[in-house]
Amino acid sequence: MQNILLHLHPSKVSERSLTFNRTFGLGGMAALLIVIQIITGILLRFYYIPSPAGAYSSVVFLKRQVLFGQFVRNIHYWSGVFLLMTAFLHFLRVFLTGAFREDRRINWLFGLSLLAVIVLSNFTGYLLPWDQLAYWAITVSTNIIGYFPFFGESLRMTIIGGKELNADTLQSFFTVHSALLPFMLLLIVVYHFWRVRKSGGIMLPAGQDKGEMLPVMPSLVYREFILALLLIAVLFLFAAVFNAPLLERANPVYSMNPTKAPWYFAGVQELLMHFHPFFAAFIIPLGVLAFLAWIPFISYDQKPSGHWFISEKGKRSAKATAVFAAGVTLAGIFFNAWVLNFEMIMPGIPAVISNGIIPLAILSLLMAVYYRLYLKRFRLSKAEKVQAAFVFIVVSFVILTLCGIFFRGKDMALMLPWNV
């Protein structure tokens, strides 16, 4: 056992890399959650029946008749939620400490694909209970795909295997969720870890000495063990207190009000409330993904510093940009919902222009003004500018997501969380 643990690690690690707020242990926690997902997923498969007739009753049976059935389902549910959040935070940490450049850039791409696989795992798993929540959330999200230009509708029909969700959809989602994606996840995770080792371990601040090299056992392994125990304790506590949701059996005739996409797509759905689908579902998400994949390949004028937020002025500009992004996003949501609806005031103009190009142009103008009048005086380096753009995207995304999850109630109207 000790040998296996040591085989996964280097034999010695720098004492600096052990500092908790270097990484917050996020990558390791994500790996542990993946293992927990696989174990609980296998357990769930002993009872689950992947057909519209059998799925819902098999989940109810699991809850009511199987000893620890509800608990295992809850762990799987919460671990899935935690995994996505941990992976997202890990992604932020890696960016904000500059650990995505030079020889780590390929690993950044693999990290992004891991994030995508985790989102897809969550998404395909969401349908499996075949209850009202699952059915309508997946209906709404797959319909968003239908708005991609040219190939959208055929892509949607290919994914769900028909015009509406049906037995084929459930069968293929189940296969993808419980066989294809876990297999891909394991392969990429192993490679992801190996590349970190190949880059000489985790990113450390440049210009400081690495400190003493300590044996990985016990220095690192014990720390990991303690963090793992803590994580498992929190997870089990959640699973014991909060049940995974299960509504009535899916009914294709009656939609829920409101019908929401799964929580991690709530940001995209919120965007759909404000922009024409061509922009909200296609141009903007694609643009963000392209930006994320492109940032390690920009030629920067300085080497990565390895410090959080690059430098002091990097930190200040990031804070200011976060405030700006939050302000613009919130103002945009309220303005569009209560004051002015672009599509309604320009009825003669195609919605792609009135509700797509025009608001996007206004947004770009605001960003340009913010840059010219404020951000410019920081005299930021290229990396710090890219960081500001990254912070803008992340903060807007988080606010849109929170708004979609907590502040949208009946008829998707804006309301306070306790009224939702």
Next chain:
Amino acid sequence: MNRKNSLPEIENSGKINRRDFFGMAWKGLGILAALELLGMISAYIFSAKNKQSHVTKLIQDAGSVDSFAPGSVSAFMGGRFYLARLQNGGFIALSLRCTHLGCSISWEESKKRFICPCHSSAFDISGEVLNPPAARALSYYPIMIENGMVKVDVGTLKERNSFRKDQLVFAQ
């Protein structure tokens, strides 16, 4: 490939030596094989998908023409459509699916409109959009009227951008 073992004069001439040639040939064959495999797998997964699902022509009897008053809407949840009879007597069988994101619409008799609970799109009795975010009119199913009976072909969904008179079917 293994540059140490190749002859220096061949290396300098810029020509491809035998070792490089075979190396590239193997790589090319490998890529070709991977593509073939990928093609076969996607053919395996997707070829039968549409055959399995019911592409049958389903005709549903809705009832006699006289049983539907002009200006009324009747729900046929089994066939997943609303049969609307407009004031001018024309029939149209409207799909249950909102054209925005596919939720089920419901008929509000008091306001004489279809409402989508998901994003509050609204449609009039002919399926025309009254309120966005939906951009297209409700899809419809072909109707035949034979011997005073209204029959709806629920196997064929027709999509449209907006309502036109010729989409209505009248009793002779």
